[in-house]
Amino acid sequence: MAAAATLTRATPPERLQFRLLGSFEVSDGHRPLALGGFKQQAVLVILVLSANEVVSADRLVDELWRKDPPRQATGSLQAYVSNLRRALDPGRAPREASGVLRTQGAGYLLAADPADIDAARFEQLAADGRVQLREGHPQAARVALADALTLWRGPALAEFRDESFAAGDAARLEELRIDALEARLAADLALGEHGAVVAELQRLVVDEPLREQLWAHLITALYRSGRQADALAAYERCRRTLVDRLGIEPNPALRQLQADVLAQAPSLDPAPATKAALGGGGAPARPQLPAPASLAYRDATQGLQVFPLQAAGDRISVGRGASADIRLSWDVRVSRLHAELQCGPDGWAVIDDGDSSNGSYLNGVRVRGRHALADGDELRFGETAMTFRLHAQSAAAETYLGTVPLREPD
Secondary structure, eight states: OOOOOOOOOOOSSOEEEEEEESSSSOOOSSSOOOOOHHHHHHHHHHHHHTTOOOOHHHHHHHHHHOOOOOOOHHHHHHHHHHHHHHHTTOOOOTOOOOEEEEETTTEEEOOOOOGHHHHHHHHHHHHHHHHHTTTEEEEHHHHHHHHHHOOOOOSTTTTTTTSSHHHHHHHHHHHHHHHHHHHHHHHHHHTOHHHHHHHHHHHHHHHHHHHHHHHHHHHHHHHHHTOOOOOOOOHHHHHHHHHHSSSSSOHHHHHHHHHHHTTTGGGGGOOHHHHHTTSSSOOOOOOOOOOOOOEHHHHHHHOEEEEEEESSSSOEEEEESSSEEOTTTTTTTTTOOOOEOOOOOOOEEEEEEEEESEEEEEETTOOOOOOOOOOOOEEEEEEEEEEEEEHHHTTTTBBTTTTTTTOOOO
């Protein structure tokens, strides 16, 4: 990292964040933008779903009004686009072309980096996780898949899911979400966490009773937890559900799984690497936690503060209140208890469960739920910027934030 004499205050990110995985939202890095009424937002949804591609004005009119457009439909569309440009590009001069929502020929194009669209980020992370799982790296798979799933805030395109222009994408994204969840659970099972996922799987098979892979995960988790009778009962519930609702028997893989449970087949045991992690018994051994880390930031007087993060399982709170471990009392945009940091088997993570008024940001993107941290990540709570450093990876650096020599703890 290049040496720097000071850690400057965070400035609003220039890139907009487009969120489809839940209620539709566009954020400027600080707060959601006001996007107008339903049809005006619908124009933007269509453009986001076709980001970086030209969408003709004729198609937009057809999608907005279907078979009964008003006579002034084109004029209304132009007004919606003009209003959206003011919302998305407020610093643009009156006659200056928008860099975000552009006119191209007889249509419009929304220019956006896929990394700024939560659905695109989700698909990339989920695909990466599935590749890691296929290649035998369940730990890396779980991290990628968990990060992908934390991007979801509710049903995809919640307000627009019944509209013809969004229904197909909403259904496709929901299917990918379940696929990612099944893959994450497969990674959990590969890591020997069968006991930890039983309750989650019991809820999921109620919500998604026709997903045979979820039933297979539940049966496997119950069997590995020493609950053979419960595993067989789960298979029977699955079979009754499929027969009653669809008139079909479970698929061959699920029927083979039942036979393996009855035979107590060795193939159902955890993989050798997982057995070693369990220490030869039924309870997981204490995980090998990462090396200590630090958060560096400037206080109200611009003095450098370095808060040591020891690799323990307790959560470290960030906030303005007196009970916060990292107290930012001078920052009025920080909530009383704003966010938390925690070190677990997967490494360090920042956690914001939605309690903060103004949000927490990781490398300019708002944190929703739990997000893994890497060496050099930039965090922002309110107006306070912080740099996360993982000492084991940074020990070769000459300076820490350009001012403090970096040393391993004694």
